[in-house]
Amino acid sequence: MxxxxxxxxxxxxxxxxxxxxxxTLPAHIAALQATLGPMGILPTAEWARTLYGTTPPQVLLAIEKTYGPIPVPHADVLKQWVMNYAKSLHLxxxxxxxxxxxxxxxxxxxxxxxxxxxxxxxxxxxxxxxxxxxxxxxxxxxxxxxxxxxxxxxxxxxxxxxxxxxxxxxxxxxxxxxxxxxxxxxxxxxxxxxxxxxxxxxxxx
CATH class of the missing domain: 3.40.50.1000 (HAD superfamily/HAD-like)
Structure with missing residues (x-):
């Protein structure tokens, strides 16, 4: 292009x-799976791509609607997301x-x-x-x-x-x-x- x-x-x-x-989608998926996987929530890349362009808080609300409740405060998830994203930058x-x-x-x-x-x-x-x-x-x-x-x-x-x-x-x-x-x-x-x-x-x- x-x-x-x-x-x-x-x-x-x-x-x-x-x-x-x-x-950035592969890195975000890896970070989300690392963050939410221990809670039994594993969003897929195919599903997450439909949310490209939305805000992180909106993503978490969509995850709960699709995969069920997140058992910890969303603010904690957002912080952990940042930490795990930093480990996925090679993607x-x-x-x-x-x-x-x-x-x-x-x-x-x-x-x-x-x-x-x-x-x-x-x-x-x-x-x-x-x-x-x-x-x-x-x-x-x-x-x-x-x-x-x-x-x-x-x-x-x-x-x-x-x-x-x-x-x-x-x-x-x-x-x-x-x-x-x-x-x-x-x-x-x-x-x-x-x-x-x-x-x-x-x-x-």
């Missing part, structure tokens, strides 16, 4: 993280064409990451694929009242960059993310499943 962008058509770029900059895959866009425009226009995920997971992901320090701002699901498909994340990113929404171009992979960008009044490029992926474990940096 190659993107031909007209620099005159935008003043800032906003990137989703999971599924847009990095394929990440860079989505090269999107990362290349960010690297090309680094220092040229304001850029932010806006993701429903927990900040700790976003930061760990960017470090693991060598993209930490590329973006001036990170907005997580913990920073806003409502995650995607509400526009809050993208509007908050624009506010922090001191940009008008109509001047921002968004890269997104999920239906919820596309809806959120459009609701924010931003143009959006949707990343599909054919985007080129390179396993982090195979890279030399």
């Amino acid at each position: 190659e993107f031909l962008l007209d620099p005159a058509s935008f003043r800032a770029l906003i990137f989703d993280c999971d599924g847009t900059l990095v394929e 990440l895959q860079r989505i090269v064409s999107v990362c290349d866009v960010a690297l090309h425009f680094q220092g040229k226009v304001p850029m932010a990451v806006a993701s429903n995920n927990q900040r700790a997971n976003i930061e760990a992901t960017l470090r693991a694929v060598g993209m930490d320090g590329v973006f001036g701002w990170i907005v997580s699901g913990e920073d806003v009242a409502k995650g995607k498909p509400a526009p809050d994340l993208f509007l908050e990113a624009a506010r922090r960059m001191q940009m008008e929404p109509q001047d921002c171009l968004v890269f997104e992979d999920s239906r919820e993310g596309v809806e959120a960008a459009e609701a924010a009044g931003m143009r959006v490029i949707r990343i599909d499943a054919s985007a080129d992926r390179v396993p982090v474990a195979s890279e030399t940096r």
Whole structure:
């Protein structure tokens, strides 16, 4: 996948993280299974993919609806999820064409990451694929009242960059993310499943 962008058509770029900059689903599944497996709950990758683009608290509610009650507080599960995710970073895959866009425009226009995920997971992901320090701002699901498909994340990113929404171009992979960008009044490029992926474990940096 190659993107031909007209620099005159935008003043800032906003990137989703999971599924847009990095394929993270295998790492999240491993982390969730390590967290919930001892409780007898083993969400599958096929099931979890349907929730790509939702917030971590929403994922836990969906798990309870599908697999039954989680016997510990959700806040404890979220903390353990972060810890186990950090052990699964070797499963990440860079989505090269999107990362290349960010690297090309680094220092040229304001850029932010806006993701429903927990900040700790976003930061760990960017470090693991060598993209930490590329973006001036990170907005997580913990920073806003409502995650995607509400526009809050993208509007908050624009506010922090001191940009008008109509001047921002968004890269997104999920239906919820596309809806959120459009609701924010931003143009959006949707990343599909054919985007080129390179396993982090195979890279030399």
